[in-house]
Amino acid sequence: MKILFSWLKDYVDIDVKAQELEDKLFGAGFEVEETIYLGRDIEKVVVGEVTSIEKYEGTHLYVCHVNCGEFGADNVILTGADNVFKGAKVPAAVVGAELPGGIKIAPRKMADMMSYGMLCSGEELGVDENWIKGADVHGILILPEDAKVGEDIKTTLELDDYVFDISITANRPDCQSVLGIAREVAAFLGKPLKEPDYGYDCTDKTAPETTITVEAPDVCPRYLGHYVYDVKHFESPQWMKRRLSVCGFSAIDAIVDVTNYVLLEIGQPMHAFDMDTLEGRSIIVRRAKDGEKLTTLDEKERTLTPDNLLICDKAKAVGLAGVMGGLNSEIKPTTSEVLFECAKFRRDSVRKTARALGMHTDAAARYEKGVDEYGVERGMARALNLVQTLGIATVGATHIDVNAGEDANRTVFDVTVSKINSVLGIEVPQADIVRILKSLQFGVAENGKIITVTVPRWRTDVEHYQDIAEEVIREYGYSHVVPTFLDSAKVTNGGLSFLQSKELAAKKFLCTEGYYEVQTLAMYSRRELDMIMLPENDKRRAVIELLNPITDNLSIMRTVMAPCMINVIADNVKTDHAAGRFFELANVYIPKSLPLTEQPEEQKTLCMGAYGADENFFTVKETIENFAAVNGLKFRYERGECSFMHPGICADILCGGVKIGQLGKLRYEIVEGLNVAEGKKNDLNIILAELNYSAIEDLYKREIRFVPDNGKAAVKRDLSLVCDKKTLCVEIEDEIAAASALAREVRLFDHFESEKLGFGKKSLTFAITFAGSGDVTDEIADKEMENIVSALRDKLGAVRRV
């Protein structure tokens, strides 16, 4: 919010410089995002009086002799402008002067004659018609006759001033105005606040037929209307135009300008309706009908819903409450009677309307944060005062106040000094607390250590002792806070839980295996599901949708992480990384039902991706096997199926009889579709794994017990087999386990394919360790081997190779 330094001085005697004020505002919780010096870049430009002027024959120039007081009584300055005349007061940039845009003035030759300076236009000084009359005239800015010769133009034009752009926190809607900030400034400077003049007199004239009906009191708790007549149409005084213009408003017509001025000064949005355009000369406040239309002042037709609150007359809508007036009731040069509106609309109602229609007006900005009852009353009074004192209109007698019974009582409660200090942790003396509260216009009554505070009506944010503590420390100064370290708190243990430690260890383990951790967004779109060719009936297509995505690309919550990993790999391929290993451990979101009725399951998922010439199914499998091994888990691999994996290179991973994930090579069709240069796709070899980490968490061993060697003899045997190429290693392992209870460990250690073995055959060699509760002798081992060999032959057609 923009605040003009000199405007603040209307209400407080500010005796500090702009920089110091900025620091103090910051300390009080009002961050100045930017301070703009209005006279920036203007140096040595002074008021000059043209003592003589003559045409420089043969050119378009005039030779002026300009009296600039102490900057030279007779400066010869040439100008091309033809609005200069003898005796005119003009801005003269003398030699050595600087102007906005980096212009530096030096003596210079113009058509063989030396000019010692430059006469300036309004534009050259960065001012416009709103700032000073005549600024937009083509030619030199002609100053008022009473301008003082030799005076710095920044003084003459009141450019020696600052605009503070202040950010206001959401709890301080009362500070969305010059007066609101002035209150704070008065408090921290310890100066009295000079309120604006709210006084006005009414004539007897009424608008008898005028009524105000609020049909939606829930969103319009207060609506004031006041009748003024005999409206004169003229331009607002220059001081008002300047203030409006600095704050981003164009001056329009005095009566309209007053409403904008009150918005800036008091923080209360207002509206002026031309009574001639109001059917029945009355106001009705109601919700819009679905599809109802209104053309607003910006000449745009708006289509509305019942979420939008309307100001209507007896026949039609005339304004969008709290946002913008209607074009049909706009003030025109012929308007003679006006109904002023000063109302309180609910902040969420205005917010919804402003957002839905994209109308972020100054009025809406204030309503969205909230206006208070006090401001409603003060705003109207101030507007009427200005109308009267500036002679814009005559204030009539009709004053209608529709109050839905908002509690106008001021909040009163008791606090103790010790309670306030118990929040802060320091001892602020009672006298300081009382002084601070009074400076912020709180009512204060002391009864020993108990302070009864009466909260100012505009401070709707103050409700209890903690709020008071904040007011106190804000003014007393945060530098008084003395750091302590939880002196009164109990000692607690803290630290990572078992599963949190395991998770960190898992991530670190993957790093040692060459994997880089990545973080991808938890949202994507259905296109990602299409990319991985998920069938229509796959349950991972049951996704949670965002009601208000910022882009269609991020419109659903992910149910599978592979697409994110594929994109990470594609992006790295694009940037010429020939190989890479990545993992992400994050959530997928599995709805329990759709549409969503409760929080979904957030399933922690470990996704791994590796690509490059050295990668294959087994390089990634090795990491997964190692991961299982370091955690004392046993994973089982079976041939699996997955829409995005190579049909022959895809495994289901099981643990404890439960499927916990899949591992495989990305399908070539998907590689083909990646947004990667064709040349880089050829040998792109992508291995992916996706594991349900939440399920693994349930399987982690919580304790380890040492098992002593039972001292019984064990026997190791090798078994070479010739079997069908399609027979899986795991099938043989299962058969061995089924055939021999003593086969404690079965490990494949050699395999090959050869024509010598026969067509479609392969050879596998296993090392089997037989062990049991008793000694295993060679005879026992032989017997077990026999059982195994016959079982493999009968069930799998696998023949022992000798």
Place this chain on the structure above:
Amino acid sequence: MKDFSEIKEQVKARIGEVKDGAQLSEFWQSYLGKTGVISGLMKEMKSVPPEEKPLFGKAVNDVRVWAQELYQTKQAEIKQRELERRYERETVDVTMPAMKRAPGNLHPITLIKQEMIEVFAGMGFDIYEGPEIEDDDHNFTRLNVAKDHPSRDMQDTFWLTEDLLLRTHTSPGQIRTMDAKKPPIKVLVPGKVFRSDSDATHSPMFSQMEGLVVDKGITLCDLQGMLDRFVRQIFGGDTKTRLRPSYFPFTEPSVEVDVSCFECGGKGCPLCKGTGWIEVLGGGVVNKKVLENCGIDPEEYSGLAFGIGIERITMLKYGIPNMGLFFENNLDLLQQFKG
């Protein structure tokens, strides 16, 4: 008396010629073996007169011992030489890389998150990770953000239903912790949060870390004292904090916490935009309404809470200029975080 000098000369000459183990064995065979020259000398004993026998025997034995010593010395010599050759043969280029594959590392956000967790774990904080999909009640209402409250605007929310949403901050973790546990509470809630914002300084998903302490007699001074320790451990021992007023619905008083610029030490530089201070987190004294909403008596207990943007700290610590880089996951960036 025979002095065997001839034999000795011969032995000396032969052992001098021995170059390897095989020749050494031959030498043994020739002189010290059962059929060797020295063993052969004993056979001459028969022809030695009896009174000379002891002397003769000793002389032969002396030759044997002398030859055996020569043999052993040579043996040691050869073994040493063979070892040296083996070492020579087995010598490798130790500067060649050991592995084909270098290790990876954690994501920078995780690294800083863990660093922060360690600091607070040392102060006795538990770590709690709440759900990312929250309801209105936990994300707003019980944190004292009413339905029509303008601060809901401060947090542009992704909604899933009228009630369910992607949490906009880790603060719901405060509510969930206080629901589950009574004071004393010291809990840290790290996690992902979501806001409908996306530009150079905003990502629709980012990470926060909430902290909550509830116990008897907790004050604003404790907040500063605790955060002082935190920032010194993260940014270095000279770092100072500055509190300034701010607003969060769930704390009162609310503060922004700035740290003295660790780049310039507070003199003013581009990092701190010339102010000497860098904004790093927000916090305050827990609003009594929030305690009441969780069934904790504010007359007995008070609390402090703070929220830290993990990306922001990570960017500051590592000098990463753009939030978007975190989610690009390019190896150019990823592989830099070792150490």
